[in-house]
Amino acid sequence: MKKFDVDYVRAQFPALDRVVDGHPVAYLDGPGGTQVPQRVVDAVADYLLHHDCNIHGAFATSEETDAIIDGARTALADFLGTVPSALSFGANMTTLTILMAQSLVRDWSPGDEVVISALDHEADRGPWLHLEERGIIVREVPVDIETATLDWDAFERLVGERTRLVAIGYASNAVGTVNDVSRAAALAHSVGALCYVDAVHYALHGAIDVDAIGCDLLVCSPYKFFGPHIGVLYVEPSAGERIRPLKLSTQEEAPPCRYETGTLCHEGIAGVAEAVEFIADLGRHHAAEGAALDRRTAIVAGMDAMEAYEQPLAQRLIEGLAEVPGLRIYGPPAGHPRTSTVSFTLDSMPAPQIARRLGRQGLFVWDGDFYAARFVELAGLADSGGLLRMGLCPYNTAAEVERTIAAVRALA
Numbered sequence: 001m002k003k004f005d006v007d008y009v010r011a012q013f014p015a016l017d018r019v020v021d022g023h024p025v026a027y028l029d030g031p032g033g034t035q036v037p038q039r040v041v042d043a044v045a046d047y048l049l050h051h052d053c054n055i056h057g058a059f060a061t062s063e064e065t066d067a068i069i070d071g072a073r074t075a076l077a078d079f080l081g082t083v084p085s086a087l088s089f090g091a092n093m094t095t096l097t098i099l100m101a102q103s104l105v106r107d108w109s110p111g112d113e114v115v116i117s118a119l120d121h122e123a124d125r126g127p128w129l130h131l132e133e134r135g136i137i138v139r140e141v142p143v144d145i146e147t148a149t150l151d152w153d154a155f156e157r158l159v160g161e162r163t164r165l166v167a168i169g170y171a172s173n174a175v176g177t178v179n180d181v182s183r184a185a186a187l188a189h190s191v192g193a194l195c196y197v198d199a200v201h202y203a204l205h206g207a208i209d210v211d212a213i214g215c216d217l218l219v220c221s222p223y224k225f226f227g228p229h230i231g232v233l234y235v236e237p238s239a240g241e242r243i244r245p246l247k248l249s250t251q252e253e254a255p256p257c258r259y260e261t262g263t264l265c266h267e268g269i270a271g272v273a274e275a276v277e278f279i280a281d282l283g284r285h286h287a288a289e290g291a292a293l294d295r296r297t298a299i300v301a302g303m304d305a306m307e308a309y310e311q312p313l314a315q316r317l318i319e320g321l322a323e324v325p326g327l328r329i330y331g332p333p334a335g336h337p338r339t340s341t342v343s344f345t346l347d348s349m350p351a352p353q354i355a356r357r358l359g360r361q362g363l364f365v366w367d368g369d370f371y372a373a374r375f376v377e378l379a380g381l382a383d384s385g386g387l388l389r390m391g392l393c394p395y396n397t398a399a400e401v402e403r404t405i406a407a408v409r410a411l412a
């Protein structure tokens, strides 16, 4: 693989020109949503300016809208390693998950069980916890705060014959831990349960292959990987045959439309296709001279190139921060799979204050619980401002990492 061409990446993001009080902005807020390349903005604008319409009409702009949505579905199918008909669009991951939970419970009985994790974002906990009012028992896999990893022995004990679904995050948006989702899927299937994977954080950090995971359902949000604000749901075709979605009688019975309520965000969908193309283009840009990559191969190569670039930067960030007196990093131990998302606390200053101070220096970082509220509560940080989180993206640089370490050291 060629050396990562960060200048090529950066040149595509107009937002990187921003300056705050004389400081160039370093966007370390990627886990909350990445910046967007020009080609995505162009696709959104082109849709609204020239094709804007509702679907399934007998005239040009409607036919073009149908084609744009089909094209985006096909691009996302390459992104997730599946077929277009297995993918549905929605408002965002949270809304898709609430709808799916309320659909599935129609065929469950009081006393049936769902297994969730203490490490997950609330969007993969709350929709299942809501089902308690319907008599569903929700069991929680504990997390070890020291290692920020799930207790897999407990996980195995919690999955039993009444389990109907196992919900697990592919990666923690709070601390970067990557979970063994294939193992969770196998566990779920050993008792005939469904496996629901929240891939929202992971989708920026590694190629996803839904067949290799073996999950039944998977959700992700393109605004976390260079696209607009929409959500995507994967439903494994045979699992889908057992699902009765909450839908209108006027909606098509067949997937993918059976999971798509109301009019979708067509311009966002147009932009998603270009976000996938942006990743595929990175794969081609970094491939050996003359290699002709199909889109799926190019996407995997693009994700690999980004990870190979970001992981050493994350290591440097962790090492540099670890030397700051009074700083504690929360995350998985060395060697455990992780994303380039790094979180910490500082004895001398709560996270909200650090975020404000860094923000004024053009270092955009998040503070709080990032909706991974259960982990932050169990870590005992809920009342003290939570964590300070920095997430690396392919447009971040080694210089930004050094500047960030120096700024945190100065604050401490």
Ligand SMILES: Cc1ncc(COP(=O)(O)O)c(C=O)c1O
Residues within 6 Å of the ligand: 031, 032, 092, 093, 094, 095, 121, 123, 124, 169, 171, 172, 173, 198, 199, 200, 201, 220, 221, 230, 231, 370, 371
């Ligand atoms: C891991 C994870 N899951 C779920 C969500 C919720 O996604 P959405 O904003 O699309 O509802 C987020 C958003 O931050 C997230 O990071």
